[in-house]
Amino acid sequence: MKVLRIYCLILLAFSSIVNAYDLDLKLRIQPGHNQANNNSPFSYYQNGHEWSRQDLIANINHKGWVLEWTGTQRIIEGYKPEYKGVINEAYKDTSIGNWEITVGKKRISWGVGSFYRPLDVLQNTSRRELLPVIEEGLTMISTERYFDLSSIGFVCGTEWKLNPDSSKFDNNRCAIRWQTVIDDWELQGIAYADELTDLRLGFGTSGVIGEALEVHGSAAYLRRYQKYMNTLLGSGQYLAASDPMQYQDKYDGLRFLVGGSYTWTNDFSLSMEYWHDDSGYTKSEWKNLINLTQTQQNLAQLSFIPEQLVKGNQLWSSQIFLQENIMQDYFATHASYNFDETDIASYIIYSIPDKSWITTFAVETEINKYNDFGFGARYFDGTDDSVYKNSPTKFQVYLSWTAIFDL
C-alpha cells in the first residue's frame, strides 16, 4: 500500500511537471548487425555480431531553461547489456540588458559543413556515425551581444565529468566569436585557446548563388594540435606491454573544408565537400601503422609469443578507427531525395591519400504523426592496404523505430 502511495505521488509530481513544463519524450529502438572484416589485421570480432541500441530521450524546455537527458541500453551479442544515462544539456538562457547570457551545459556548434566542421573548436562531434550521436554539451558560461545582423560572443567552458564513466577529460577553454551577414553571405571569425592546444584562429562563410546553389567554406589555424600515433613506430620494437597509441603534439596545423549543395525542383539534392585535417595521417604514416599491425599478426604464429599480447596490440592499434579523420584529405558526396513523408539518402566518404571509401544508404519514413521507421546500411572498401579496406568492420545494417510521446 505504501509503495502504491509513493508510486501515485511520483505520478502526480511527474504529471505536474509535464503540465507546467514543455516535456518531450522520444524512444529509439535500433537493432543491427556488424559483419567483421576477417581479412583486417585490426579486426577484433570474428565473423559478425548482432547488436541493439535503445535510447530514451527526455527534454524539458521552459522559459529559457533546458534539460535533456538520454538513457541508453546497449546490447552486443555475447556480452552483458550496458546501461548509461547522460545529461546532454542543462542550461539557462537569459538576458541582462543588451547582453544574452548562457550558464550551464550546452551543445555548441559554430562550424559549417555536413561531414566535418573545422570551426567546431569548443566541442567537436563526429558527423558520420551510422546511428544518431548522443552528444554532451560543454559546461560553460557565455555572453553575447546581438546587433541587427551581426553578433559578438565570449564563451568559457570545460568538459566537466558529470558522468562518472565519461571518457572526456577536463580541458578548460575560452573563445570569442564574431558573426555577420553581408548581402548574400554569412561570415564568422573565431579565436580560441585551451590548455592542451594553445591558440586556434578560424574563419568561415556560407552563401547562396542563384536559386539553387549553396556554398560554404571554413578554415582554422592550429598553433598546436595532436596526432594519434603508435609509439612503437620508429622504436625498433613490435609489441608493447601497455597501450602504445598516444597523442603527440604537432605545431602549426591547418584544417579546412569547402563544399556546396544543389537542389533540383523535384526535391533531389546533391552536395559535395572536400576537407583537410593535419591531425589525420599522411599516406606513409598510415602505411607504417598497417605494416606494424600486419607484422604483429604474423608474430602471433610464433609459438613463443603469447597470442593475447598480439591481440592486445592489434586492439590498441584499432583505436585509430575511432578518430574523426583517420587520414588528412577526404572528399564526400551526399545525394538525397524526398517524396511524400520518406527521405532517401546515400553518401560516399572517400579518403583521398589511400583511395578507400565508406558507402552509406539510409531511408527514413514517417508512419504517422508519432512514429518513424528507418533502415540503413554501410559498406567499407578500398584498395589493398588502404584504411577502409582494413576497417575492423566490413559492413553494417540496421533498422530503427522512433516514437515520440505527446505528453
Next chain:
Amino acid sequence: MFKSLVFLCISCFATLTLALPTGNEIINKTDSYRKSSGSLRVEIEIKNYKGEKLDSERKYQVYAKTNRRSLVLSQHIKEKGQKFLMVDGNFWIIMPKSKRPMRITPRQKMLGNAALGDISQLTFSDDYNSKIIEEDVLASNKPAIKMELIAKAKGTTYDKIILWVSKENYFPIKADFFLKSGKLAKNADFLSKEDEKGNPQVSGMILRDRIQKSEKTVMTYLNGETKEIPDRYYNPSYLLRSNLDSF
C-alpha cells in the same frame, strides 16, 4: 456651347475621380487584408490533401516584420524547435539537432506542398511590382480586376503571380503562381472572414498544386495579433537561444 463645356468638365472630373488606382496601390490595399500591421504574429494551420484524403497537417507560428523579415516556428511534435528565417531574400533553417543555422536556397524553401515561402510570405507589395492587366473580369462569379505581379526582389517564392482582386474593395479572390521557368506551379483561392468590427480579412488559402495535380493544401490563418518583435530575433545566430518565446 455652355452645356457642352459643363458636360466636358463633368466628364473630366468623373474620369479623374473614378480612375483606378495604380497596380501597386491596389496591392497595398490587398495586402492589408492579410497583414494589418507592420509587425505581427499569426498562427497558421496547414492541411495537405491527396485527392480528398487528409495526408498530413502542421501548425506554424509566423512572426512577420517590415523589410521582408519573417520568422516561422514549427509547432509540429516531430519538428519542435525547427525554425525558418527569411531576411530580405536570404533564408536559414534551424534544426534542433544541428545546433547551427543552415543556409537554404530559394529553391529549397519552395519545396513541399505548402512551401515555407507560402507560409512566411504575408504580403505581395514588398516582393512584387504590380500592374493591371484587365479591369473588368469575373473571378469566382465576382467582378474583379486581373493583375500581374512580377518579382522585384531577390529570393521571392514565385517569379510571377496572376492575381484577381475584387473590384469593390481589392480583396484577393484567386491567384496563379508561376515559377522562373514560366511553369504554373500552384493556384490559390483566398478564403475570407470578418473581424470583430465586421471588416473583411483573409482567413486562409486553398493551394492546388498544378504539377502534382492531385495534391491540395488548405492554409488557415488561425489567429493573429500586432506584436512588436525585437530586431535581434531576425539574426540567424540568435535563433539558437531557448528564451525565444519570452517576448
